[in-house]
């Protein structure tokens with residue numbers, strides 16, 4: 001059996017290996033009964049940027065449709 005104590009950090013979105021510090025974090029909320037669990041999976045630079053752009057897109061879209 002191999003030890004996985006030093007697992008490389010990988011991007012949550014594209015599974016690319018992250019060297020150094022993650023560029024950003026996603027945000028996931030889970031509701032379990034009365035408890036809210038919060039997870040912030042690491043993202044590589046490209047995905048952190050893409051996700052923040054997507055979030056901005058969504059805001060503009062909603063404004064246009066309303």
Ligand SMILES: [Zn+2]
Pocket residue numbers: 011012013014015016043044045046047048
């Ligand atoms: Zn990525």
